[in-house]
Amino acid sequence: MKTTIKIIAAFCFILFVSAFTITKSTLGDGYKIGDIADDFKLENIDGNMVSLSDYKEAKGFIVTFTCNTCPYAVMYEDRIIALDKKYAPNGYPVIAIMPNNVEVQPGDRMEAMKERANTKGFTFPYLIDAEQTVFPKYGATRTPHIFVLQKTEKGNVVKYIGTIDDNYKDAAAVKTKYVEEAVDALLKGKDIKEKETKAIGCSIKV
């Protein structure tokens, strides 16, 4: 009996995995530190279209590629909210962008994004990259993936690319808050110590 169930389960598993075609991510392109980031126009959860140029008073942006369905992204939600609360008043608001293909990841549909933003009380725009054209330009590969931009006369300059801090498991045990250190340095007109960091995240679904 047990064996039968296992065979059925194994067969279902094979059917399940063979039902999808392979997807490959494109890597290596995207912005480097010092590049000028293009503006975008993406739909927010409130139905409005949002561009970086809408933020006349901003000194820069904490552009955060994130989503509902990635466990790492979920673990960082509270810390993303905290970043916005701390830095939006100082001119560096969080702009969250959901990059996944919602056909592949239905849990990231606009309706689900609205729900999640409501539940968590997002204080920042949560935009959908519906055409999946923005995240490849940035070179985002995973969620969460952060790009700190500084507004200059030339445009929005990419100043930091990477992860939020060095402990996804436990916010209380964090030793280095990479994004905070980057934005603090920009606010003080100093050099950013660590301009690029890496972390495990969920691949962006295409």
Added chain:
Amino acid sequence: MRIKLMLLLLSLIVSCKNKTEVKLENVSENRLVKHVDEKMPDLEIYDFNGLEKFLNNTDNKVYVVNFWATWCAPCVKELPYFEKLREEYSKDELEVLLVSLDFPHLYDTKLKPFIREHQLKSKVVALDDVDMNTWIPKVDTTWSGSIPATIIYKKGNRKFYEQSFDFDTLKGEVEQFLN
């Protein structure tokens, strides 16, 4: 494709039949009946220092090291290809290591049951090391941190892949190391 599926299914049926009965162990009173007759697999857990030895074997085998997690759908999708790889080559030629990046608090409730249910035959270890910015570049300087990611190496020859595989592509890459 259909023939391959049938063969795979057949091999699974055979491996099911050969499976020896597991003993009862640690049966707590309030556990569900369907769970009590199966033993959870053991799991080796490493920080990156501990894991490094698996990335630097110097014998004459091809090593295929795949970074995955149960929450990563594309990873789960390609796991059968790594299992099939293990079946197709002798243990003297090739070894597969599946490095799980599952969250430590879910080892017992998610990862171990997954290993058991999918009857993974390849060696699975868990990597628990929060200082990702330090260890990710040590795996490969080009790795952005998304999974699935795979290393294939033999002695000093090494290639890193931040991508998903189908079986034929994976086998094609392995063949380059065997020759």
